[in-house]
Amino acid sequence: MARGAKRTTKRAKRAHAPEAPPSKRRGGARQAGNNGAVAAPSAIMIVNMIPRAMSAEVQQDSEPHLSVNPADANQIVATAFTPDPGGSANAPIFVSADGGQTWTLNATVPSQVGRATGDITTAFTGKGRRLFAGILHGATSAYIQLGANDALSPTNMKVFGSRPSADQPFIIGGIANAGTSNERERVYIGVNDFNVPNGRTATIDQTLNASVATPRFSSVRIEPRATSGQNGAQIRPVAHHDGTIYAVYYGWRSTTGNFAANTFRVTSADVVVVRDDNWGTGAQPFQALRDPSDNLMGIRMVRGIAFPFMQSGTNTTGLQRLGGTVAIAVDPGNSSTVYVSYGEQPATGSVMTLHLRRSTNRGQAWSTDLLTVPNATNGAVAVSSGGIIGFAYQQLVRTTGVPRWRTILQRSADGSNWNSVVLADTPVDPAEKTFDPHLGDYIHLLARGRNFFGVFSASNKPDLTNFPNGVTFERNADFNTRRLLRLDNVTQVRSSIDPFFFRVADQ
Numbered sequence: 001m002a003r004g005a006k007r008t009t010k011r012a013k014r015a016h017a018p019e020a021p022p023s024k025r026r027g028g029a030r031q032a033g034n035n036g037a038v039a040a041p042s043a044i045m046i047v048n049m050i051p052r053a054m055s056a057e058v059q060q061d062s063e064p065h066l067s068v069n070p071a072d073a074n075q076i077v078a079t080a081f082t083p084d085p086g087g088s089a090n091a092p093i094f095v096s097a098d099g100g101q102t103w104t105l106n107a108t109v110p111s112q113v114g115r116a117t118g119d120i121t122t123a124f125t126g127k128g129r130r131l132f133a134g135i136l137h138g139a140t141s142a143y144i145q146l147g148a149n150d151a152l153s154p155t156n157m158k159v160f161g162s163r164p165s166a167d168q169p170f171i172i173g174g175i176a177n178a179g180t181s182n183e184r185e186r187v188y189i190g191v192n193d194f195n196v197p198n199g200r201t202a203t204i205d206q207t208l209n210a211s212v213a214t215p216r217f218s219s220v221r222i223e224p225r226a227t228s229g230q231n232g233a234q235i236r237p238v239a240h241h242d243g244t245i246y247a248v249y250y251g252w253r254s255t256t257g258n259f260a261a262n263t264f265r266v267t268s269a270d271v272v273v274v275r276d277d278n279w280g281t282g283a284q285p286f287q288a289l290r291d292p293s294d295n296l297m298g299i300r301m302v303r304g305i306a307f308p309f310m311q312s313g314t315n316t317t318g319l320q321r322l323g324g325t326v327a328i329a330v331d332p333g334n335s336s337t338v339y340v341s342y343g344e345q346p347a348t349g350s351v352m353t354l355h356l357r358r359s360t361n362r363g364q365a366w367s368t369d370l371l372t373v374p375n376a377t378n379g380a381v382a383v384s385s386g387g388i389i390g391f392a393y394q395q396l397v398r399t400t401g402v403p404r405w406r407t408i409l410q411r412s413a414d415g416s417n418w419n420s421v422v423l424a425d426t427p428v429d430p431a432e433k434t435f436d437p438h439l440g441d442y443i444h445l446l447a448r449g450r451n452f453f454g455v456f457s458a459s460n461k462p463d464l465t466n467f468p469n470g471v472t473f474e475r476n477a478d479f480n481t482r483r484l485l486r487l488d489n490v491t492q493v494r495s496s497i498d499p500f501f502f503r504v505a506d507q
Contacts, residue, residue, distance in 0.1 A: 015500045028144040030420070032078060037417040038388055043457035046423055049078060049094050049103045049131040050498050054085050055399035055476040056486045057496075061118070063440025064499040066455040070126035072474070073448045074099045077124070077131060077151050078455050079371055081116040081440075090137060091117040098502045100453070101279065103474060108148065108157045109156050111138035119441075120294055124151065125185040125210060129430050132155060132210065134169030134189040144147070145217055159214055160207075165194040167233050168441070173210070174239040177277050185210035186279055189245055190235030194218065202249040202272075206280050214441050222274045224296040225422040228252045232269065233441070234326045240335035243279045247286065248272065248328040248340050248361060251300070255309075264309045271302040271326065273363045280344040289363050301359075301366045305344035307352065312436045317351050318403050318428045319438040320398040322377060325354070329381040329389075336362045336399060339370075339389060340361035341379035349373040350393070356381065356391050360416055370415040382452060383428040385507055386411055390452045392423075392445040400428045405439065407456045409504055426466045441495065450506040460484065471500070 050057060061080040078094040084107040084468035085092075091111035094103045110116050118136030125132070131151035135144050146157040170190040171294045177183050191420035193203040197441045200223035207215040223231050232250025239245045252268040264393035274297060275288040310321040324343055331337035341356045356368045356374040373379075376395040383389055391410045398405060407424040432438075443456040459466070462477035462484060475498075476485040484493040 002127060006335045014094040024096045029436050038411050038413040039502045041411070041421060041506065042422060043503075044054065045100065045503045046467060046469065046471045047100055047103070047501045048471065049385060049496050049501050050460070051103055051105065052474050055484070056493055057085065059083065060435060060436055060438075060496055060497045062457045062497050064443060064455040065121040065500070066444045066446065066453060067122045067124050067131070068131065068446060068448050068453050069124040070448065071128065073405055073451070075124070075129060076084065076100050076153060076453070077122050077379065078499060078501060079120045079122060080104075083111070083114055083116045085163060087113060090115050091115070091120070092204055093122065096498070096501075097152055100503055103501070106152070106154045108154060109133065109135060109146065110144065110156075110159065110228070115139065116230065119168050121169060121171045123171040124172040125187065125385075126175050126178075127211070130185065132187045134171040134191065137162075137170070140376055145189065147210070147215065153244070158214070158462070161217055165310045167192040167194070168235070170236055171355070172237050172239055172333055174241065175192050176243060178241070184208060186239075187356045188237045188239065188245065188280065189217070190230060190249070191433050192233050192235055194230065196221065197495055198233065199227040199229045201227070202235050202251070204235070204237060204280070204286060205496050206285075208279065208281060216425060220280065222247060222286050223251060223272070224298065224319070228255045232324050232326070233267070235325060235329050236257075236326055237332050238328045240330045240332070243277065244335040244362070245276045245280055245286070246328055246330060246338055247274050247485065248326045250324050252325060254266065255295075259309070259311055261390070262311050262314075263309070263411050263462060265306065266309055266324070267306050268304050269306065269324070270300040270429050271305070271340065272298040272300055274298045275329070275363050286400070294309060295327060298362055301340065301357065302342065307343060307345040314437050318405055319430065320377060320396070320405075321436045321438070322352050323375050323441065325379050325442065327350070327379050327381045329383050331383045332385055333387060336360060338363055339381050339383065340366070340441070341378055341381050341391065343379060351396060352377045354379045354393055367415075370408060370412070371418065378440070378443045378456075380443050380454065382445045382447040384447040384452065386465065387451050388450075388506055389415060390447060390504075392443060392454055392456070394439060395444065396455065397425075403457060404428060407443070407458060409445070409452065409454070409502070411452070421504060422457065423469050424467055424500065429459060429495065431460055431494070452504045454502050455499055457497050457499050459495055461495045
């Protein structure tokens, strides 16, 4: 959902048998060490991405996303709610050519003078530097599909198509038949599309040949069941190089309350997983999984959960609006192993609880929780080439004094033994919030080789106690006096919300 935009209790019930034990899994999770424990990271890099030339900026650069080129992990693109500092009618993307150590801004995305885009995500396919994007336009909120032949170039991205009335585009890319004469770039965008008459809004837009000058996208509706008027905003696809594509979404079944009064609540929702086994090319794409209870498309891995769907965050929620959160990842070494994170609000005691679960039989059956995290949101999951699971999230911590948002990356070789890395631990400051969402409706995590790459937004107060594993600021900051400074190194700048890149390396 775009910045500042409007968005229109039962406990979880297990719908299916648990996953098979490890001895019967199809290529089950690989392990490190005799007891399955994962070693501490060999290296951690955290970078405040605002360039030095923008040291005076005080924007709320929230809701970040990240894409790393599979063909060259030094080439990285990130996005946030950031307007062009040069004042053009375009919004910028953050680009890095050195693995995330330094960042520049390319104002290449259509927007409006002085405005960021709405929701924006990007994806490399792995073919050269080609980059694709799905956005909500900063002025019109139209959903637009974009592409560029060179992600690092300042040339404007090309518009492939657009339509009104959609929300939270989330894009992935891949290459089918790589290295052959039949090689095809493919792009998939999960989008909540209100251009349907029946409230079944969960949609995958896909192009099966993104290599052409102007790719055309077709829409696949992936919700077969009745909804309470729409699906959840989050439709998240993920692709495996063998052509298996999964997606996860919330099926809203009943709601109460009033959105304008900030009392709207999803009182019953399913977490639904769909799958396609051949790049979405068949006559009935994304119908490889059917729920045994009704034989309809998509496994309802969890049923009957509840959560608020907020217009604006409150003091109770750490200024962060809540509206559910889902994420999905597939093991690059075995497309049968897939992980899903979802959020729900229990009856008491937690503003939002995250759950991480696993399937080892291509989404048909699911484990109980590998991790359960109270008072947390913005879950993101990825799996490295070494089979290490990464789970990132932002947790609201209330001990003494000011509440804090703690951004954490958990890593495990087996789903049982976890190593925790605190990326940031920053105070909640109402002065830093200028619109909703405060930190954003999501963060992002992905893996390339044995490295985890990610991005999150947090307070930019230059205090090393807020970054226990270290941090580098590109913008001017004096950590001794804990002040942000303009380029003159004298004039103080108030704190705000910035995007932070991180890379965590496995042994």
